[in-house]
Amino acid sequence: xxxxxxxxxxxxxxxxxxxxxxxxxxxxxxxxxxxxxxxxxxxxxxxxxxxxxxxxxxxxxxxxxxxxxxxxxxxxxxxxxxxxxxxxxxxxxxxxxxxxxxxxxxxxxxxxxxxxxxxxxxxxxxxxxxxxxxxxxxxxxxxxxxxxxxxxxxxxxxxxxxxxxxxxxxxxxxxxxxxxxxxxxxxxxxxxxxxxxxxxxxxxxxxxxxxxxxxxxxxxxxxxxxxxxxxxxxxxxxxxxxxxxxxxxxxxxxxxxxxxxxxxxxxxxxxxxxxxxxxxxxxxxxxxxxxxxxxxxxxxxxxxxxxxxxxxxxxxxxxxxxxxxxxxxxxxxxxxxxxxxxxxxxxxxxxxxxxxxxxxxxxxxxxxxxxxxxxxxxxxxxxxxxxxxxxxxxxxxxxxxxxxxxxxxxxxxxxxxxxxxxxxxxxxxxxxxxxxxxxxxxxxxxxxxxxxxxxxxxxxxxxxxxxxxxxxxxxxxxxxxxxxxxxxxxxxxxxxxxxxxxxxxxxxx
Amino acid sequence: xxxxxxxxxxxxxxxxxxxxxxxxxxxxxxxxxxxxxxxxxxxxxxxxxxxxxxxxxxxxxxxxxxxxxxxxxxxxxxxxxxxxxxxxxxxxxxxxxxxxxxxxxxxxxxxxxxxxxxxxxxxxxxxxxxxxxxxxxxxxxxxxxxxxxxxxxxxxxxxxxxxxxxxxxxxxxxxxxxxxxxxxxxxxxxxxxxxxxxxxxxxxxxxxxxxxxxxxxxxxxxxxxxxxxxxxxxxxxxxxxxxxxxxxxxxxxxxxxxxxxxxxxxxxxxxxxxxxxxxxxxxxxxxxxxxxxxxxxxxxxxxxxxxxxxxxxxxxxxxxxx
Numbered sequence: 001x002x003x004x005x006x007x008x009x010x011x012x013x014x015x016x017x018x019x020x021x022x023x024x025x026x027x028x029x030x031x032x033x034x035x036x037x038x039x040x041x042x043x044x045x046x047x048x049x050x051x052x053x054x055x056x057x058x059x060x061x062x063x064x065x066x067x068x069x070x071x072x073x074x075x076x077x078x079x080x081x082x083x084x085x086x087x088x089x090x091x092x093x094x095x096x097x098x099x100x101x102x103x104x105x106x107x108x109x110x111x112x113x114x115x116x117x118x119x120x121x122x123x124x125x126x127x128x129x130x131x132x133x134x135x136x137x138x139x140x141x142x143x144x145x146x147x148x149x150x151x152x153x154x155x156x157x158x159x160x161x162x163x164x165x166x167x168x169x170x171x172x173x174x175x176x177x178x179x180x181x182x183x184x185x186x187x188x189x190x191x192x193x194x195x196x197x198x199x200x201x202x203x204x205x206x207x208x209x210x211x212x213x214x215x216x217x218x219x220x221x222x223x224x225x226x227x228x229x230x231x232x233x234x235x236x237x238x239x240x241x242x243x244x245x246x247x248x249x250x251x252x253x254x255x256x257x258x259x260x261x262x263x264x265x266x267x268x269x270x271x272x273x274x275x276x277x278x279x280x281x282x283x284x285x286x287x288x289x290x291x292x293x294x295x296x297x298x299x300x301x302x303x304x305x306x307x308x309x310x311x312x313x314x315x316x317x318x319x320x321x322x323x324x325x326x327x328x329x330x331x332x333x334x335x336x337x338x339x340x341x342x343x344x345x346x347x348x349x350x351x352x353x354x355x356x357x358x359x360x361x362x363x364x365x366x367x368x369x370x371x372x373x374x375x376x377x378x379x380x381x382x383x384x385x386x387x388x389x390x391x392x393x394x395x396x397x398x399x400x401x402x403x404x405x406x407x408x409x410x411x412x413x414x415x416x417x418x419x420x421x422x423x424x425x426x427x428x429x430x431x432x433x434x435x436x437x438x439x440x441x442x443x444x445x446x447x448x449x450x451x452x453x454x455x456x457x458x459x460x461x462x463x464x465x466x467x468x469x470x471x472x473x474x475x476x477x478x479x480x481x482x483x484x485x486x487x488x489x490x491x492x493x494x495x496x497x498x499x500x501x502x503x504x505x506x507x508x509x
Numbered sequence: 510x511x512x513x514x515x516x517x518x519x520x521x522x523x524x525x526x527x528x529x530x531x532x533x534x535x536x537x538x539x540x541x542x543x544x545x546x547x548x549x550x551x552x553x554x555x556x557x558x559x560x561x562x563x564x565x566x567x568x569x570x571x572x573x574x575x576x577x578x579x580x581x582x583x584x585x586x587x588x589x590x591x592x593x594x595x596x597x598x599x600x601x602x603x604x605x606x607x608x609x610x611x612x613x614x615x616x617x618x619x620x621x622x623x624x625x626x627x628x629x630x631x632x633x634x635x636x637x638x639x640x641x642x643x644x645x646x647x648x649x650x651x652x653x654x655x656x657x658x659x660x661x662x663x664x665x666x667x668x669x670x671x672x673x674x675x676x677x678x679x680x681x682x683x684x685x686x687x688x689x690x691x692x693x694x695x696x697x698x699x700x701x702x703x704x705x706x707x708x709x710x711x712x713x714x715x716x717x718x719x720x721x722x723x724x725x726x727x728x729x730x731x732x733x734x735x736x737x738x739x740x741x742x743x744x745x746x747x748x749x750x751x752x753x754x755x756x757x758x759x760x761x762x763x764x765x766x767x768x769x770x771x772x773x774x775x776x777x778x779x780x781x782x783x784x785x786x787x788x789x790x791x792x793x794x795x796x797x798x799x800x801x802x803x804x805x806x807x808x809x810x811x812x813x814x815x816x817x818x819x820x821x822x823x824x825x826x827x828x829x830x831x
Contacts, residue, residue, distance in 0.1 A: 038549060038550075039549070046558065136704070136707065136709075137708075139710040140710065179581065179582065179586075180581065180583075184694075185671055193590075193593070196582075198581060265701075319704075320724055321703055321704045321724075327550075328548070328551065330550075332555040335555065335800070335802070336801060338799075340726055342723070342724075343727055344727070405578060405579050407579070446696035447696075450693055450694075453665075453693050454693055454710065457662055457664075457691030458691075
């Protein structure tokens, strides 16, 4: 119960002020397209030079927590996922916003974030030693199978047909091979200097999600002079609470998936939201409503991506190994004050470590309060006329892509992928599986190569990739996931007539 | 009207005149950018941020240095950009990592070599060390080599990638001990390579001294040897490779410093070469680096030019056999 003992330290005037600053600043940075949590935390590092270690960490921890949640704002209102963690939020969240339920979607997302986030931090407090072993359990072969599991999700994720989903996923996997490969340094498909570093995920996300929408808005503006005015429905916060509690399955699956995946070094944050979305879709009684502005989709995705925040710090705090890019930046923030994280961190610097964790707990609650306030204001975005909205989104898209590494190359990548995606969407492809391919490609490839190098030097490929309970478990889940997709495809095809397909196509365009 | 334009033109000329005549005496006039070719949070990024934090002081450059990360392909992406696209006006600096960029230029497929960059000063030297898990049966390099002799090509050990300091150290060890080893480059850099050692995925690993020092303090690894000419102040008890009977020099030591692109005006280079080493000597910088477990080695421009040339020769010979 050490964490209760140090709880008071969070509420000293300076510490609490920094916590507020980090939370509000984090929400704003998170809502800005292109500024991922990692970048937001890296931007704050220089400010922590001047602060006490404890204060610096409070600022960084609060910013980390709230940037992840803040990403939902642009995902829901503008359909620009601020970071890979928010991809799944766009699927139902933005659809809700276009139906005038933006306020509701934002309220749900912040409440779900807080529930997931608090659960994740409590897990960090109580189960860190156990979880540290779990974080180490995933070697190259397991990460490879995990990435393959992610690929199987592609088929069932937000797509009218499994085949088109898989095709989009393959395009994503191909895009992922562009650039120097991570291990051997071989050059692949570098047809222009701006892609020599590979396709950066953030500009790709912005392009794939925002640009098709901008083009659609511009074309609509031209065909009909009186742009449709969406009435923004007010949504009392009380109802949002009821809704979140009513959707127990989605909340439960989101939180659990987020915490488990968040623990795995190097994979976690990026796919937690998507996997949780897919799982709760499979378990939901109303799975056909997913993708049409269904509240469960938002709740599952957002509870997952905030639940992963706490567990993602486990490898850092116990083993001194940063499990994610954001954790690496936090490590820098610790080292600069001469604090080495490790198993004795809580013994040597209890005040720093516990106050940091406590501030993340309080930060979740503050984030939720400010988020709910923002939800009321931000939902008015839907009232903006299409032409203005399109211009704003386009401006933010260019700014966001450029700011990732001050490079026009990323802007070109964003623009070309976006235009390409516009045409793909007209043929019924969707962006989410494509992005998932882009994210999973390098993970699967690098771990397969590493695994096979180790295997060839030791036990051989067969026994390296196919023995051990964790490998078996993952392979079983992969098989289950594939057979579920096939079964769904066959079952649905029985009822899908040509008329249904035509109606679906029309609804899409 | 024509007179007015002529007047305006004259006035403009008068305004820009002094600046031109002045040359680069007033450099720097605006904030400077420094490119780091590794991601935020990595050792190079972390150290670059510390050593440049006093740049804005009046006794230093008087202008802040902002860090810009361009990670990818073991540094190739950033250095390629720096050699081909960065403006040589003194407002674009970069951090270098030797032997990484020299080894990559020898390997080929990149558009830079030592001739494309002008060194300014060196701030750090992070030797490679050999680590094994805390519960490993190996207690010295002799144990490791004995195992490798019994199982040729079966000793798996991790490192941060190909053609970086760790890889060079691995090649040197293979050559000096006369054994075949299985070097497993990690895609997640030094941190990923360290994780592989702690989790027992590999039998050992080459890693940065600064990271290994922390991991040892946390009780996760044993450090068996240092790939350097002398023992390190952070690890006085760990013998060098040479002490353990392997003829290995300091070719794999990760030197970090500041450089500019070729073609930067000589006045600017001179000014930077004079001021930048004094920034590294700043007391606050030194204490932060010490606290972070990052060994410093301050070298002037002339010393770095010499060091680059020496590395070029050593690495060409070592990599010729590949």
